[in-house]
Amino acid sequence: MTISIGSTVPTVEELPANSPRGIPPGVPGKGSFAQVLEAKVSKAKAPGEEAGQTVIEYVVQPGDTLWKLGVKKFQADPYQIARDNGIRNPDRIYPGQKLVIRKEINPGPREVTASWYGADYHQKPTASGERFDMYKDTLAHKTLPLGTEVRLTNARTGARVVARINDRGPFITGRDVDLSYGLARKLGMVNQGVGKLSMEIL
Numbered sequence: 001m002t003i004s005i006g007s008t009v010p011t012v013e014e015l016p017a018n019s020p021r022g023i024p025p026g027v028p029g030k031g032s033f034a035q036v037l038e039a040k041v042s043k044a045k046a047p048g049e050e051a052g053q054t055v056i057e058y059v060v061q062p063g064d065t066l067w068k069l070g071v072k073k074f075q076a077d078p079y080q081i082a083r084d085n086g087i088r089n090p091d092r093i094y095p096g097q098k099l100v101i102r103k104e105i106n107p108g109p110r111e112v113t114a115s116w117y118g119a120d121y122h123q124k125p126t127a128s129g130e131r132f133d134m135y136k137d138t139l140a141h142k143t144l145p146l147g148t149e150v151r152l153t154n155a156r157t158g159a160r161v162v163a164r165i166n167d168r169g170p171f172i173t174g175r176d177v178d179l180s181y182g183l184a185r186k187l188g189m190v191n192q193g194v195g196k197l198s199m200e201i202l
Helices: 030-041 066-074 078-083 182-188
Strands: 004-005 053-058 098-104 111-119 139-140 149-151 159-165 177-180 197-200
Touching: 053 066, 066 078, 066 098, 078 098, 111 182, 159 177, 159 182, 177 182
Parallel strands: 004 053, 111 177, 139 159
Antiparallel strands: 053 098, 111 197, 139 177, 149 159, 149 197
């Protein structure tokens, strides 16, 4: 299924302020976007619909950036958007330009690699603007909308917890989510540090 979104779509919202752990240097900085993109191009899939995906045709609005379109509006990988549309520089999108964006449809439970953070960031600002509370059931995710609720299950222990995304991260290769200390404790992951969980978007 292909969905066309015309020029009447409102401009995407500005991203929230980054947390102290927030988006690392160069993402989505002007100088390094192309370098990071080059590293990801070989891993990116060719354009086209796949099982569980829909292709969206979007007309760029004033104020849009690849990062905002991916992270905030469509919850899609901004590097994949660049790859699909032959874009090598994030500044080279302009109002009226048509982009092809692939988006997952009801992805269902999937395996994620989780780590956790705690005392070093307690009461510091998160990407949502909230103060980080290491004892609450919250987590960081790179792209899902802030405020999204997810169900996390640890198959090893049988523990299952519903939590809310209120921060961005983790920005370490191979990790998908960063749990609060309290969430990691409920899921039996404090001593383990890094492990596999099943995550379902609610």
